[in-house]
Amino acid sequence: MNNIFLRGLTTIIIATIVGTIANLASPNRIEWFGFWPNVLDSDSVWLSPSYEEGDPPAIHLGAAFDRYLSRSYLFVDSREPEEYETWHIVGAISLPFDDIDEYWPQVEPLMPVDTPIVIYCSGSECESSLYLARYMVEDLGYQNVEIFFGGWRAWYNERLPIEGKYGYDNSDE
């Protein structure tokens, strides 16, 4: 047993030495300590000042990211169309609240009424995600709508997957 442990430890040391040399020599080498923020596990939820009791639930960044990874939620971007075209969360669709009448016929087929939806806008100070969420729940009958108040800014700051007219960035695809 002692032998197995010592040999195992030796194996780990050998692999560590080889890994160190390989990372120094590799054209694809990475930093020894990268930038990987831990705030994804934060429980704090940014709320818009206009958020009221009874509004659709608000979720924090970690929960939004889990929903993104589950691939069963539809992300809806309520910012201006130009902002969406530049960059948006990977897979999100554009539904600007100010132009909802114009956009609704195009997006309605993509989101049946039972679709789990996460709505976001620029950040905690913008309110279009809140207004859109209220509208979708109260007027259109959607039941599974959540608001990600951290929005675009929180997502972008944490270098999570985005896409837009400049291509992909931080993408897991």
Add this chain to the structure above:
Amino acid sequence: MAMTILTNRYFLFALRLILGVTFIWASLEKIAYPDQFARIIYYYRIVPGEFINLTAIFLPWLELTTGVMLIVGFWEKSATALIAGMLAVFATALAIALTRGIDIECGCFSTTSKARSPVISLLIRDVLLLIACFIVIRAKASWLSLSGRFQKKTA
């Protein structure tokens, strides 16, 4: 009958080959693209941020080293114990992903999401490989192993 198979030297050698090849194969793309592997580790949200890159750099080399050791039969019990440890960690990570309902590429054999398997099937595969590890560790002697040859020469 079952015990006879479990101690059969050809069967044990086949298990060593399966485990060894699996881990060598699993390591190659991660070694080639450590940045993408680091991102997958990040998505699991289990490893603290400070240790993600270190894990992405060293873990694939441990997989490769143990895989080669198992195939050539050098310190194969230690290599198998390490592989079992890694499999246990992977299975725990997958189980946590399953409970959180997230669908991430497992990062097992590829750093891209082209070949995505359901998390539950990945878990089952890990458990089967773990069982193979225990059979190899419990075996008394290894056939076609470098360690065995050294022992015979020194005896």
